[in-house]
Amino acid sequence: MSVALQHLVNQPYKHGFVTKIESDTAPKGLSEDTIRMVSSKKNEPAWLLDFRLEAYRRWLNMTAPAWQNVHYPEIDFQAISYYSAPKSKKKLASMDEVDPELLRTFEKLGVPMHERAALAGVAVDVIFDSVSVATTYKEKLAEVGIIFCSFSEAVHNHPELIKQYLGTVVPPGDNFYAALNSAVFTDGSFCFIPKGVKCPMDLSTYFRINTEESGQFERTLIVAEEGASVSYLEGCTAPRFDTNQLHAAVVELVALDNADIKYSTVQNWYAGDENGIGGIYNFVTKRGLARGRNSRISWTQVETGSAITWKYPSCILRGENSVGEFYSVAVTNNYQQADTGTKMVHIGANTRSTIVSKGIAAGHSNSSYRGLVRMTPTATNARNYSQCDSMLIGNKCGAHTFPYIQVKNNSAHVEHEASTSKIGEDQLFYFAQRGIDAEEAVSMIINGFCKEVFQQLPMEFAVEATKLLSLKLEGSVG
């Protein structure tokens, strides 16, 4: 491991809290003992410890995947500390204490005032003496029997549900990073929509962000019972900084008969500076199991942050007539690298999937789409439609498409379209000749390019995402 990376991985310690709360921070390194310690600190039941240990044993026999089209120095997993007591963020007393640069970004993104305060870590009740939004929100959900809480809370309050569903979509030994997450995950979200309930509002992790830090190994589990439906929003457009460089999250979705889960992400983790120094390594496993008949899993993602993105939100279409969707915009600039896409595994008859991927690369960045469409022998009359478009801004970036198609059933139908385009000097000149400057022109072209994906986002999210993209590409042309 390079000295630079070692330095970055070790960053949490620079701030000296180790010496202060020594007893609550695990020593660096990963072993069965560390895992036992994490589990006992969190007062976990034995079955969960067993789950972690099994994952760990599998992980020991695995090697980090090397097939992705990204490059980074080897990660030393023994140089990471896998547990520190959940610390609440230091609250600022007023907006005046917030970094002006951050405020400028909020301004540009059009983030609503109360959210700005919350995101910047200002105690909301100091500024808005109303009842906490989050509390009202929780009460409303409880009325209809929806559970939405942190993963740790769920382990204690709803152990039977966690035990029933955890690892059923992403098994502990699924892949290197998922195994690591299964062994050491610290917290995350749990969401349960009981039979027949249509969730009355979009569930947003935003309401949970500031309660505590979820840490670098986040675990999310969403279950929609028969006939239930939910739209879940992860992340926010505001930039998120974290001193931990490696993030390896796991998200599992389970949809029973006629259930519908829509999962939208806007990812804007720190991407590193314009020379490619720093930035988050984001190695995520996201998978939905369309277990029941007529169920639907839909992923929408707008990926703009992280130095490295390795992420393939997937759908296992097991139930007859089930539907899988993947709508993605991935933007890379400067020295960012993204290798992202999806897997659609068709098992049930008449299953259908749609893939719409839009990759935008600027600066020296590299953006790859990697997708698998698999029609298993039982997938009679299954259908897939894929569309993968790339757009290049400038001459130093790259865009690549790696579609894998496996068809084992003759009645299945797979359609794939791909295109690469470039924002050319003559297009920008055409705009300029009509009085429109390069930034507005690029924003207009990009929004046109991403339209089909943005249409899938909840309204306010779409507006913010549009602005976020312009902000991300600011200065990349002209």
Add this chain to the structure above:
Amino acid sequence: MIRADSSILLEVHDLHANVEDTEILKGLNLTVKRGEIHAIMGLNGSGKSTFAKVLAGHPAYRMTGGEILFNGMDITSLAPEERARAGLFLAFQYPVEIPGVANDQFLRLAYNTVQRQRGKEELDPLEFDDFVREKMKLLDMNPGFLDRSVNEGFSGGEKKRNEILQMALLEPMLAVLDETDSGLDIDALRIVAKGVNQLASQDNALILVTHYQRLLDYIEPDYVHVMEAGRIIKTSGKELALELEAHGYDWISGDKTRASGVQP
């Protein structure tokens, strides 16, 4: 710099410009007053489009000498969008396609940008829709073009009409029409010419770049210039176009003694 004669809209003096390292414009002179219509003719490759793009500030062309005064102001250091907002309009010979960007949104953004610049009212999408449909009627354009991507899949003639539509919306002080006539059939040419004539006034001016006399039957120029090898080598009244039509360019080519580019 403010010139004494405020009737002069454009003054180009000894203009030199390169693309990559090749000099294309080699000392071009031209003066255009308000209310005038100028035609620039000349063989393919003589530098007509290059001149239009240098005027508009295309980044691929480097000005290496001379001056361009627009409305009394030296515009050579202005960005292309600033020149456009100052009232300079170029109808492109080959309008570029912009997939994914709806024509109506593009037109409205351009319109509102210029309106803002002039301290005039901007229009919301509904108001603009009414406004633009009226303008399209004058050019006999199908409103279906509003929903399509800018120029994408438009025929050559449709692209040219879309350029004139933009001219009609932006009401420039100086419009340079680069071979707007080529690709238009005779009916379309009449309609476009009618539109252009309606826009012409005593306050603005027009430069028509063309190959053919035909356009000049409908839009009558005050001056006709002949361009060759990056310079204007002859300037005369509209009868020059007819002579060119009859005799070709050969009869003036080479006779550089008649080059002036400045009106009598």
